[in-house]
Amino acid sequence: MNIMDFNVKKLAADAGTFLSRAVQFTEEKLGQAEKTELDAHLENLLSKAECTKIWTEKIMKQTEVLLQPNPNARIEEFVYEKLDRKAPSRINNPELLGQYMIDAGTEFGPGTAYGNALIKCGETQKRIGTADRELIQTSALNFLTPLRNFIEGDYKTIAKERKLLQNKRLDLDAAKTRLKKAKAAETRNSQLNSARLEGDNIMVNFSYMLNFLHVKWLKIWAEEVTKAYQTLTST
Secondary structure, eight states: OOHHHHHHHHHHHHHHHHHHHHHHHHHHHTTOSOOOOOOHHHHHHHHHHHHHHHHHHHHHHHHHHHHOOOHHHHHHHHHHHHTTOOOOOOOOHHHHHHHHHHHHHHHHOTTSHHHHHHHHHHHHHHHHHHHHHHHHHHHIIIIIHHHHHIIIIIHHHHHHHHHHHHHHHHHHHHHHHHHHHHHHHHHHHHHHHHHHHHOOOHHHHHHHHHHHHHHHHHHHHHTHHHHHHHHHHHO
């Protein structure tokens, strides 16, 4: 068997699995197929995880807006973060105001009352700007980072495992549905077999042959019930 044959068979198997899950999901939504319910405690945990994720995102985004009201600056910082590069340091508004005051006071003259007052106010304003910068850095490190780690780490793992569990559950229920159809077809096959023994009707024989082939096909698919159940319980 060459690699191309293997890839084609794998692609066909994956397509068949995807189609089976899609059919099962659709029939469940339409109320035409039974659905195996997950453990109530697990459902509760998944619901709490989803709720935690939603509120964590809202708190994180609003904190970022509070720390950096300028949307363009937030986008720039986001780009630098994704590129794993440090954003260029920029002077903040309190620092800029303080620098203007100091420059103005210097020009008016430190010996004048107005110039001296401007320089003192400017120095205080620059200290406020420095404290604001430290607040942003501390908040980003000690508050935003744990929230972001949950969204990008723990919750992604939860979502991945939930998707895997959902697929296994769909596979199991799809196999159960095929088994149910196989049993119904086998019952029908027995009835046709009895009718065939009682008479030599061409239509009865033809229906018997079609049903026999259908039963054989369904039995092959029905074997997936055990496999799906074993896989589900082992994960």
